[in-house]
Amino acid sequence: MKKDNDLQNMIYQMLLTQIELGVYHYHDKLPFIKEMSQYLHVSVETVRAAYNKLKKEQYITISKNVGSHVIVNYTQEEVDHHIQVFFAARKDALLDLSQSMKYLFNHAQLMSLKKASPQLLDELELLIKNRNIKISYRAIQFFLELYQLLESDVMVRLIWQIFLFFQIPFLDILKDIPLLEEKGLLLIETIHLSRQKQWDKLQSIIDQSYDWMYLSISEFYEHKIQIQLDQSHYFTWNIYKKNEQKCYSVGLELIQDIQKGYYLEGTYLPSLAELSKEKKVSLSTIRRTITLLNKLGAVQSINGVGTLILSHSESSDHCDFTQHIIHHRLSDFVQSLYICTLTCQNIIKVTFKHLPDEQMNQFVSLLVQLKKNNHCELSAYATIEYIMHYSPYQSIHTIYSHLFQQFLWGYPLHKSDNERLLSIKDTDELLIYLNQQNFSQFAKKVENILTDDLRAAYLDLKQLGIVLPI
The missing domain is CATH 1.10.10.10 (Winged helix-like DNA-binding domain superfamily/Winged helix DNA-binding domain)
Structure with missing residues (x-):
């Protein structure tokens, strides 16, 4: 429990x-x-x-x-005050999130509807028309049923938390019945178009539904919320349950420290007590973290000596792929990569269109440096990291920060020499598109690279006996 x-x-x-x-x-x-x-x-x-x-x-x-x-009896005046305070504290977050959702989920929603069986489409239509259920509950059930078709529990957890933070409270207090009916009709129209396999028109209707949500909440704030608060609530998301977060977060920090050269391969990590103090966590958390990194093949604990940092090339040989905890972390890596393939194209386009010249030049220099250092296989991931830092929307920054972290769990998986050669050609193409400011082709290329990496990771894990649903 x-x-x-x-x-x-x-x-x-x-x-x-x-x-x-x-x-x-x-x-x-x-x-x-x-x-x-x-x-x-x-x-x-x-x-x-x-x-x-x-x-x-x-x-x-x-x-x-x-x-x-x-059994609590709030007066109407108290209820009105609660509404004002609740939404005033979340104004920036809800407006930002409502704008972000179109870029995050429009393609993923299309892919889900393409996978939906005729029976499921019938069930979803009945659900939307069932007025005995509150519209907020109908909406969350609709989207959870739909996104389960993508077979990514990480995506489902993300949708779940967004609904609890945003859609459920907003749809619950929205009194404009015609607007709610319009929203319901848009969802029903997506079902009809899915049956007819009119995918281009369906994508347009999906975009309209997200535009509707943003316009509705903008008008709600303009006409209904009169107060302003100094303190704000922001959307937060974490892939892990709270009791798991510390161990995994510290593990990811240590892998990142190793990759950035803060801790050098072939040397030893600081003592458990020093790491505990440095990371501001308990000794027991550090012990669990080091045990996890041993199983992952990132380090090797040697009795009486310390914790040896293994080279990236050694990690596959030392990774204990039989451990369930390693299966789960590799699943987090693959699912996060999968979510990026579903969402990155639109997000890359909107991010790079808003990128100042200074940051754009820095990014081009970064790709050139990766090529010079024979690390072209990291070009697409450098793009994701740039989104993490420079997206015009805080919600995308929050979500992509967590997705990017999960890539580190893929530490034991390596590209073949042939894949490395192909990545040089890919990086050259990315640089050409950037110089042309052809962000659509640039975004499409990044998505293709990530999709190829996803396919390769899936096959690598399958050969190791680890079969993931994606």
Whole structure:
């Protein structure tokens, strides 16, 4: 149950917010626990824990016979104040996220709909038309069902957290019924176009739906939210559950330190006590981290001597590919690479179009330097790192920062000599497109490189007996 603590806390916070914003009033009945678990695609136990926390804090009652009911009685004035404070604190984040989603998910949504079976399309249409379910719950269930077709639990977790942060509270308090109907009609039209396989028109409708969301929330802030706050809430996302984050985050930091030459191959890491102090974590966290890096093949602990940093070429031989924890981390690497292939093209175009000349010249110099140092295989990943730093949208920066970190788990996988030769040609093409300011072709080329790397990683892991669903 501990591993679901972060999920139950997010669901608890979502329900508490709905009560405070007047979505559920005094004596209103919440969905049954089983229903809520189906809406949110989480376990019944996780939802029950969130409900029990609300009960303990005297927001609701729970009865086996009659279900769960709200017992706090906010006045309309209090509800209005809650709405003002909640959305004022999230103004920058929600406007930024609503703009980012078009670049992040329009292609991924198209790919999901292409994979949808006729039966699933029928089920999704019935779901959207079911007025017995709140529109926010219909929306999250619709998209979770859809994005599961991409077979990436990392993508599903991202969608889940975005909905809890953004769409659920916004759709819940939006009183403009015609706008909500328009949103529902757009979703139904995507289903009809999917049945007809009119993919170009479908992509246009998907883009319209994201434009609709941005315009709707912009108008909402212009006409409904009157206050301003000094403190702001920003969208955050982490691939890992809270109880896993420290060990994996420190592991990624150490691999990055090794790759940047802060710790040199063939030398020894500082002692556990020194690392604990340097990384500001407990000794037990450092021990678990070093154990993980041993299994990954990045280091080798030698009794009575210390922790030897292995060369990149040695990591494959020392990586224990039989360990489930290594399977999971390699899965994180492959899934993150997969998400980048689905999302990077539009994001690269919008980022590089807004890139100042100074940063553009620095990036061109970086590609030239990678070629000079015989590291052309890193050109596409350097592009992703640039997005991480220079995207015009904070939400994309947040999401791509986490995706980029996961690439480090691919440490034991290496390119062949033939692949390295091809990467020289790829880098030359990238430089040509940049000099021409042909960002569309540049973005397409980066996507193709990442797709080839994804395919190669999948085949490498398959040969090792690790079969991933992607």
